Amino acid sequence: xxxxxxxxxxSSRLNEVRYDIRGPLSRRARELEAAGETITRLNIGNxxxxxxxxxxxxxxxxxxxxxxSEAYGHQQGLLAARxxxxxxxxxxxSARVDAERVFLGNGVSExxxxxxxxxVNPGDEVLVPAPxxxxxxxxxxxxxxxxxxxxxxxxxxxxxxxxRMAALITxxxxxxxxxxxxxxxxxxxxxxxxxxxVALAARHGLILLSDEIYxxxxxxxxxxxxxxxxxxxxxxxxxxxxxxxxxxxxxxVGWMTVSGADARVRELLMALDLLASMRxxxxxxxxxxxQPALEGPSAIAGLTAPGGxxxxxxxxxxxxxxxxxxxxxxxxxxxxxxxxGVDPDRLxxxxxxxxxxxxxxxxxxxxVPGSSFNVPYRTHFRVTLLPEPAVIDEVFGRIERTLQAIxxxxxxxxxxx
Numbered sequence: 215x216x217x218x219x220x221x222x223x224x225s226s227r228l229n230e231v232r233y234d235i236r237g238p239l240s241r242r243a244r245e246l247e248a249a250g251e252t253i254t255r256l257n258i259g260n261x262x263x264x265x266x267x268x269x270x271x272x273x274x275x276x277x278x279x280x281x282x283s284e285a286y287g288h289q290q291g292l293l294a295a296r297x298x299x300x301x302x303x304x305x306x307x308s309a310r311v312d313a314e315r316v317f318l319g320n321g322v323s324e325x326x327x328x329x330x331x332x333x334v335n336p337g338d339e340v341l342v343p344a345p346x347x348x349x350x351x352x353x354x355x356x357x358x359x360x361x362x363x364x365x366x367x368x369x370x371x372x373x374x375x376x377x378r379m380a381a382l383i384t385x386x387x388x389x390x391x392x393x394x395x396x397x398x399x400x401x402x403x404x405x406x407x408x409x410x411x412v413a414l415a416a417r418h419g420l421i422l423l424s425d426e427i428y429x430x431x432x433x434x435x436x437x438x439x440x441x442x443x444x445x446x447x448x449x450x451x452x453x454x455x456x457x458x459x460x461x462x463x464x465x466x467v468g469w470m471t472v473s474g475a476d477a478r479v480r481e482l483l484m485a486l487d488l489l490a491s492m493r494x495x496x497x498x499x500x501x502x503x504x505q506p507a508l509e510g511p512s513a514i515a516g517l518t519a520p521g522g523x524x525x526x527x528x529x530x531x532x533x534x535x536x537x538x539x540x541x542x543x544x545x546x547x548x549x550x551x552x553x554x555g556v557d558p559d560r561l562x563x564x565x566x567x568x569x570x571x572x573x574x575x576x577x578x579x580x581x582v583p584g585s586s587f588n589v590p591y592r593t594h595f596r597v598t599l600l601p602e603p604a605v606i607d608e609v610f611g612r613i614e615r616t617l618q619a620i621x622x623x624x625x626x627x628x629x630x631x
Contacts, residue, residue, distance in 0.1 A: 307442075
């Protein structure tokens with residue numbers, strides 16, 4: 215083949231990257247929709263697609279500020295927005311956080327990549343939970359690092375074990391990632407576990423990366439404990455944004471705050487400022503929504519309280535799983551997802567990807583296989599809690615039918631054998 219005819223080679227780093235939330239199954243769903251099918255999408259936590267609306271005062275703030283949004287902004291973001299974020303952080307107990315330690319980005323996704331790039335050298339290791347939000351693993355690979363997954367199994371209520379984490383630390387370890395409240399499991403980490411992880415970071419000179427984008431999406435008696443105040447002098451980057459708590463995914467507004475002793479984070483702040491400058495600035499218009507979002511009424515509290523739509527959707531899902539012949543689950547205590555699994559005794563040899571494809575083809579339901587979240591088992595799947603409770607109830611009837619068909623095929627094969 216002539217050189218001019220060869221396909222363009224892509225980066226070998228992509229060989230280790232998965233993002234099945236928008237991957238092959240989602241593409242197949244679009245094909246089915248193009249053919250006239252109606253697909254029930256449980257694969258992504260996108261409130262705007264399920265009838266949730268951004269609070270009117272946030273939309274108005276952006277509209278009012280459009281004339282002031284036509285030039286590049288500061289590389290770290292609008293000062294008033296950063297100051298509002300710093301006020302919240304200080305109220306939580308992060309005494310050292312001020313506007314100079316806050317960076318705004320085009321969603322937390324951009325800031326995850328930027329911060330990993332700032333701290334990881336080729337071959338460095340980053341401890342990442344399993345299951346994880348897969349961008350954390352992908353960003354580590356793409357920036358030359360090696361993700362090392364610490365298990366958060368259902369048997370432990372999807373909580374990490376600091377002792378098992380300690381056994382994974384090597385001289386190449388640079389950082390510990392926490393996702394709290396957790397996506398995909400809905401777990402909320404208690405203070406003693408967080409304190410033990412901070413002690414690990416302090417002992418080994420590591421930086422903490424705490425993804426807290428769901429910090430106010432809490433059910434029943436769940437309580438969120440921010441990591442930065444516990445970390446104190448230990449360097450910590452905390453991530454938040456408008457996408458989930460303020461129902462504004464399309465605005466692409468995220469932020470990260472850097473806490474820790476001045477001497478320990480000085481070079482990190484300079485590196486983050488350099489990387490932020492290279493992308494010029496984050497989307498300016500949507501930044502004007504940050505201050506009114508943080509200072510105004512909560513957009514999420516009524517939805518997660520008893521009687522609220524998210525609370526009732528979660529209750530409907532928990533009822534259906536409890537009544538299922540095949541499913542089991544640690545009930546989510548926070549966030550917008552649940553992570554059910556099958557009983558391996560009822561469905562031996564279950565494969566989450568094959569199940570997800572069959573469910574899509576048979577029942578027009580799209581969900582995400584659990585193995586997409588970087589776990590070694592193939593028995594789970596993730597669904598979002600955003601649909602109406604009645605939709606959740608009906609969809610889990612379709613899920614049960616598909617699981618029954620899989621069980622009957624397995625029984626027939628065993629009988630023939």
